[in-house]
Amino acid sequence: MMSAVSPRRPSPRKGFVLSMHVVTWNVASASPTVDLSDLLQLNNRDLNLDMYIIGLQEMNSGIISLLSDAAFEDPWSSFFMDMLSPLNFVKICQVRMLGLLLLVFVKYQHLPYIQIISTRSTPTGLYGYWGNKGGVNVCLKLYGYYVSIVNCHLPPHMANNNQRLEHFDRILESQTFEGDDIPNILDHDLILWFGDMNFRIEDFGLLFVQDCVTRQYYRELWEKDQLFIAKSHDPLLREFQEGALLFPPTYKFDRHSNNYDTSEKKRKPAWTDRILWRLKRQPQVSPLVSSLPTSYFSLTLKSYVSHMMYSISDHKPVTGTFSLELNPLMAVPLITIMPEYLWTMENDMLISYASTPEFLSSPWDWIGLYKVGMRHINDYVSYVWVGDNQVSFGNNPNQVYINLSAIPDTEDQFLLCYYSNNLHSVVGISQPFKIPHRCYLRDDEVCEPELRWE
Known part of the structure; x- marks a missing residue:
């Protein structure tokens, strides 16, 4: 009889540990025609994942494609389900807005401990009326903790940085929830925010950026990354964490190659595809304490990488693997x-x-x-x-x-x-x-x- 949670991987201090894998990829209208085992880390025997969170941008959103996807499962969702369902992952949520898609999969054992509170689409294109840009999100309760997940596509081009930051704020401000018992999103235990954020590298010229990438001198480029700069003076954005950018810029590539843009435009490489997170402030836990407090929720980034092997798009996908340690507030199913x-x-x-x-x-x-x-x-x-x-x-x-x-x-x-x-x-x-x-x-x-x- 399944009457209580039996943590598969308890920590030394008796916390319950969940492993999450986050994927963001601007697929540039491409179809899922390649093996995605590396993207999903299916060949990594050291991983025992509990949850997949997948965000795509620029899915094919032509009228024929949208009508077909409304009547049938869209090709990307079906492809991911084909890969993950034999491994006992169940799709619990799907949010679509034109080219934006957000999918959440969990091992079926966790189903009774996850409640979908809200799903929402926030268009920001064409003065807020068109969904080619914006965000899609789901708010859920995970073992009693509030978690908000946002997949976004922000405005492109070097000169539109202020517009990107404005859209970031607009998407965040739109996250209101019905019911007095649901806290404001900034009081949620975790916000996972990812997508094609379109932030660029300022000041440096094309040849200098390309040379730094070739030599893997990424640190020289970080200081001119628009998101890095914005976090230095925006108090709210500063609360969002990110792993170190130890991989090449993920945009813009010639399709079906690992060569940066060789077209006439010769766009400068940039880290447009990012994964951020924000944790609600937690009480400090002394390492000398043998047990965790009743309410304890901690996220640790284990891996933050791009996947150069995929070339069906002009973007490379980015993944983040996280270890989530918590004391379940909900330990018995309803x-x-x-x-x-x-x-x-x-x-x-x-x-x-x-x-x-x-x-x-x-x-x-x-x-x-x-x-x-x-x-x-x-x-x-x-x-x-x-x-x-x-x-x-x-x-x-x-x-x-x-x-x-x-x-x-x-x-x-x-x-x-x-x-x-x-x-x-x-x-x-x-x-x-x-x-x-x-x-x-x-x-x-x-x-x-x-x-x-x-």
Whole structure:
């Protein structure tokens, strides 16, 4: 029975550690035609990731492409799901605004501890009416902590630095939330902000910048980076942290090569693609203290790199891998699906579950049956409305039936997930199990095979 969090990687001071991988990439209308294993660090056996946060800019946003993506899954989302779902990652959020796309994937074990609070799109192009520039974001509660994630595309060109900073502020100011119990974004425990920010390198000429890049003298260029300069005099921007830029500028390349712009324009290389974060101020923890305070949330950057091997765009993708240590404020799921009470009878499965006292159910809550390796929350093989199919009321455990007649006999592993309409999130999940082959009986026979838990 999954009744509490069992941290897979506890720290010496008993913190719960999650590993997150953040991707930002201006794909310049390209399709996902290459192997992205390196981008997603799938070949790194030392990593045991819990969460992927992926932000793309300049996806194909032509009218035909947008109509197709509205009717079907867009190619990039489908491509990432194809790669990550076999590894037990589930897409929990997708926010799209023209060429901007934000995706969040988590290992399914974490689903009951993540609530989607809000999603939002903030257009800043054409005086705030066009979404070719701007930001998309999701606000979620992660083990009880508020986390805001923003993918942005800011105005281009060297001369538009003030406009970039203005759009940064405008996107931040637009993050208001309904409900008195949701704090202002600046009071959230973590803001992850990334994208094609379009900041350029000032003063230095093209040949000097190219020479520094060739010699890997990146420090000489940092001091003239517009974002670095802006942080020195903007108090709010100064609160956002970034890793050291120890990789070549990620813009602008000739497509299908690692050569910087050889066109007539010969644009100067720049670190346009960035990953920033801002932590809410935490109380100082003495290394002599053996345990962490009740509320503790700390983020550590483990890797900040570009990926030169990808050349389908004029930008190189950038990734940041983080270690998030926290003391869970939410350690017990709102719904516990109880394996000892799960039975199949002919074509029905009896599901028993218990809820915490603070959980507010809705008539629109439902329980879905999924194959392990599901792509997203609507990827169920069967579901049941809790309110319409409940066979016991007011007691724990509650019980409902789900019909299995449409499910073929298979050796696949399955999961049950309880979806809360009020919270727009999964609030309970079973352990993986196999459904035994159904019995075909005479009228006077009884068959009640118990589910086999893995």
